[in-house]
Amino acid sequence: MRGGALLVDPSIGLIGGMDLTTEVLAVALVVLMAVMAVGAWIVLRYRRTPADDFVDVLSPHDNVDVLLHPNPDPDAMASGYAAATIAKAAGLDARIVYPGKLRHDENRAFRTVLGLDLVRLEDADGIRDRPVVLIDHATPRGFTASIEINPIAIIDHHDDPPMAASHIDVRSHYGACSTILWEYLDALGAVPEGETGSLVLTQELATALAYGIQTDTNNLTRGVTPYDIRALHALHELVDDTALERIANPPVEPSVLDAKAAAIQNRELMGPFCVSDLGPVESADSVAITAEELVRLEGVSTAVTIGEYNGTLYLSGRSIDDRVHIGEALERSMEAVPGASAGGHARMGGAQVSLEALDGLGPTTGMDRRELPERLISTLRDSE
Ligand SMILES: [Mn+2]
Structure with missing residues (x-):
């Protein structure tokens, strides 16, 4: 029974010095690790990101309008550019549309330098029956019948509650909407120019998002x-530095210099408040530009400029004083004037009133044009 003795020989369970049980365990461990690795790869590869949801919402459509808020800023334009790029890569015909006006030289330079194709919107007619994506705001505004727009997607970083849409991605803790759109491009595997891929992050798009x-x-x-x-x-490495520089420092129009000269010359100071009537200006933008300039004067924490353009008086206010809510202060100072509109945020506000409306009241009501700076200053002092 030597064979029988062999069967019970303890050395039968040893292969290469390893116990049989240990070997089975080792194999099981390797298999388990392989399964986990494949599982992780599948999860990572096919994980649903907000970007995938966005593409899913877009894909049943043939075309889309990417709608920016009125007077779009670089963040809105860059985000819209990215959203339109994603839509085009998904096979849609995409347009970027905006109501209002492109204010400020910097914003116009942004559009020109980066060659952005933006379509201006007067009312809802052009987009009412088309799928709309809202970018950098959560409710359409600033054009006739904007209330009739029902967006399919909303991508925003403001606090405002969004309206209903199939895809809603509002991240109010993000500094820029462009950041959300970069994450979309990244998640969708966008490649730099020159590399092969259906979604391309061009130098222009990278520059726009960075700006x-x-x-x-x-x-x-x-x-x-x-x-x-x-x-x-x-x-960073995709950005065109020369383009960035050209957008950030557009040539200054002579009319803006004139407005700045008037703002400095005509300024009235009372403590930390500065009000300046520029008289007639060649563009309403000058009013905001000069307010930004005056609030930087040493000792000044709140500045309001007034400019006359096309029969309308434009007021623009800036404040770096936390006690002054400039939007509300402008609203209060315009309360007595029929047809005047005013409002804004704590640090930035504006108002408009037709010269006719102002004249109609006359000096007896205390709202003469010459009294305006004084009246503004007293409103600002009350709001302290
Ligand atoms: Mn933004």
Whole structure:
């Protein structure tokens, strides 16, 4: 029974010095690790991202209008550019549309330097029956019948509650909407120019997004998050520095210099308040530009400029004083004037009133044009 003795020989369970049970365990462990690795790869590869949801919502359509808020800023334009790029890569015919006006030289330079194709919107007629994506705002506004628009998607970073849509991605903790759109491009596997892929992150698009992040975070000093920094970091090597420089420092129009001269010359100071009547201006933009300039005067924390353009008086206010809510202060100072509109945020506000409406009241009501600076200053003092 030597064979029988062999069967019970303890050495039968040893292969290469390893116990049989250990070997089975080792194989099981390797198999388990392989399964986990494949599982992780599948999860990573096929994980649903907000970008995938966005593409899903777009894909049943042949065309889409990417709608920016009125007077779009670089962040809105860059985000719209990215959304339209994603839509085009998904096979849609995409347009970028906006109501209002492209204000400020910087915004116009942004459009020109980057060769953006933007369509201006007068009312809802052109887009009412088309699928609409809202970018950098959560409710359409600033054009006739805007209430009739039912967007299919909303991508925004403001606090405002969004209206209903199939795809809603509002991240109010992000410094820029451009950051969200960069994350979309990244998740969808966008490739730099020159590489093969259906979704291309061109130099223009990268420059636009980087500029959008920079302006909406005030050069990374306001509301910036690690997400914004990460996006900017990833975009950095694709950015066209010369284009950035051209957008940031557009040539100054002589009329803007004239307005600045008038703003400095005509300024009236009372403590930290500065009000200046520029008289007639060649563009309403000058009024906002000069308010931004005057609030930087040493000792001044709140500035309001007034300019006359096309029969309308434009007022623009800036405040770096937390006790002054400039939007509300302008509203209060315009309360007595019929047809005047005013409002804004704590640090930035504006008002418009037709010269006719102002004249109609006459000096007896205390709202003569010459009294306006004084009246504004007293409203600002009351709001302290
Ligand atoms: Mn924004």
